[in-house]
Amino acid sequence: MAYIYKRGKTWTADVSLLMNGKRKHKTKSGFSTKVSAQRWANETEVEKQNNDLILDSGQTFPDFFSEWYTTFKKNTVGRDAQRWYVYILKTLRENFPNTKLETITRVHWQRFLNKYALTHSVSTVKKFNTRVRQMVRDAVADGYIQKDFTYGAKFSGKPVKDDDLKFLEQTDMGNLIASVNSKPISERSMSDMMILAALQTGARYAELAGITWDSIDNESNIISITKSWDQVTKVFKGTKTKNSIRDIEVTEPFIRQLEDLHVIYPRSQFVFGGNSEFPPTSNAVNKQLRRDLSAINAEKVITFHGLRHTHASWLISKGVDIQYVSERLGHANIEITLSTYTHLLKEKREDEIKRSISLLSQM
Incomplete structure (x- = not known):
């Protein structure tokens, strides 16, 4: 219901509505006549009835x-995500210091993303947009803005390291494993053991670092x-996503190495x-890892996270089902796996095309 009143020499209109159990108001002042204030109030009431207010x-x-x-994120996400939100x-304070939320349009947002993309990778631009979009959708749901200004955003960015530089080829992977295994476990560094674990599991650094002995099933x-x-x-913290909680099958020889490790360091x-x-x-x-790769004269020098890509890339190249690889990596959904390893899937598809044509030619 609208409330019209005079403040000094001008008129003010106040329209209230109940939202999420709370009384909210939309007010506008400065009308020269009561009639003009009433007209605005009537139009606002119509918007309210049509859920367009x-x-x-x-x-x-x-x-x-x-x-x-x-309110919604700080106490529900991990420290890495918190750092991202901060x-x-x-960045928003630097680029939109005095801009009201309800004035942002898709054009404003796209111009910002285009500028941001000049100094950041495509994946970073997408991640930035995704987290802001969460807020925008809540703002739409709560009636603060009418449209999602992040909808249909286009992404560009600085060139990043080629996909083929992120993982080891099969020969270098084999040589790396052989080199680490040639060191007696009693003399082997924990970093070397984590390198083997990364190649066996495809797990992230934080996941491997957080493994305790009760996480190992020696029989299975x-x-x-x-x-x-x-x-x-x-401190220990939760996994990156709920899908990151998983059981990963590894080889028996590697489990035996872990058993030997436990005997050597029983108090850890x-x-x-x-x-x-x-x-x-x-x-x-x-x-x-850099020392190990240098020792075997590896063609590429990758990061520890690249071992995760090596694990997944090798499995895919051997024809392992992409859904299983996604579950093994603990990805939130298979789309992430598909987008990350598109280059390998294309190569596999080309091989399947050649194989199919070869079979068809024998008909």
């Missing part, structure tokens, strides 16, 4: 994002991923703790 948040875009993050807020040759390790705060809480209180840092395992 947009409430003025009274906040800038960055301030609204900050309040949304604090970074996004900082399974490593259970149920948590991860935050190397900065030195972590499988890859050794004589230290905590597992190796990501920096430490990356340094060891």
Whole structure:
């Protein structure tokens, strides 16, 4: 119901509505006559009846994002995600310092993404847009804006390292495994053990660092991923997504190596703790990996995360079902796996085309 009243020499119209159990108001002042104020109120009432009424948040875009993050995300996401949201807020403050949320259009947002893409990769641009879109959809649902200005956004970005540089070819992978296995376990570094574990499981660094001895099933040759390790705060935390909680089958010889490791370091809480209180840092395992790759004269020098890509790429190249590979990697959905390994799937498809044509020619 609308409320019309005079304030000084002008008229003000106030339209209220009940939303999510709370009384909200949309107010406009400065009307020269009561009739013009009533006309605006009538039009606003129609918008309300048609569910088209947009409430003025009274906040800038960055301030609204900050309040949304604090209310809905801060206490429900991990530290890595928290750092991302804080970074996004900082970037929004730099680019939309005084811009009201309800004034942002798809054109404004696309122009920002185009500018942001000049100094960031496509994947980073997409990630930025995805997290802002979560807020935007909530703002639409709550009636603060009418349309999702992130809808249909187009993504570009700086060139990144070619896909074929992210993983080892089969020969180098085999040589790396042989080189690490040639070192006696009693003399082998924990970083080397994590390198083997990454090639066996395709797990992320934080997942492998967080493995404790109760995560190892010696009889079934399974490593259970149920948590991860935050190397900065030195605390256990949840996995990246709910799908990241998984059981990964590994080879029996590798399980036997882990058993031998446990005998050598019985007091370590972590499988890859050794004589230290905590597992190796990501920096430490990356340094060891570079040394190992240099020792075997590898064609490529990749990061520890590249071992995850090596694991998945090798399985796909051997014809392992993409759905199983996705589950093994703990991806949130198969679309992520498909987009990450598109180049390999295309090669596999070309091989299947040649095979199909060869079979058809024999008919």
